[in-house]
Amino acid sequence: MRDLMNLMGKAKEMQAKFQALQEEIAQMETEGQSGGGAVKVTMTGKFEMTRLKIDPSLFKEDDVEILEDLILAAHNDARTKAEQATQKKTQEMTAGLPLPPGMKLPF
Template identity: 60%
Template sequence: MADMLGMMRQVQAMQSKMQALQEELERAEVEGVSGGGMVTVRLTAKGEMKGLTIDPSLLKPEEKEILEDLILAAHNDAKARGERLMQEKMGALTAGLPLPPGMKLPF
């Protein structure tokens, strides 16, 4: 019975930490860059876009396709950085827990 109570406390503590982590990830921002810094995208670690910066030299009709590609590349870079940040934070949160290999907790 004591083991069950201890486990319930661990679960409650984990839920509280998960909520705090969710809030932290909503505030944390990551930046993706492409074109040698000509395009920059800022996202929250949860994937919400917060900003986009485009070098004025790319704002020409003949540069349209290049600009589109650079925006996508910068967005994907920021998204990957946000996912890495989430994995790092989650790894720190779940360190020492007896989770089965490959189990992912939902965000």
């Protein structure tokens, strides 16, 4: 019975830590770029785009498709960075826990 109470206490502690981690990730910002920095996208840990910066030299009627591709590439770069940062923070949080291989936490 004592082990069960200890386990329940640890479970509540881990739940609080995961909630804090989720809030930290939500506040995190990452920046992706493409075109050598001509297009920059900033997004949150929840993958919401918060900023978009485009170098004015890209505003040419003939280059609309290039600009669209650069925006998509910058967005994807920022998302990849946000996913990697989230994964790293989660791994740090769960270090030493006996989780089954491949188990994904609810993020």
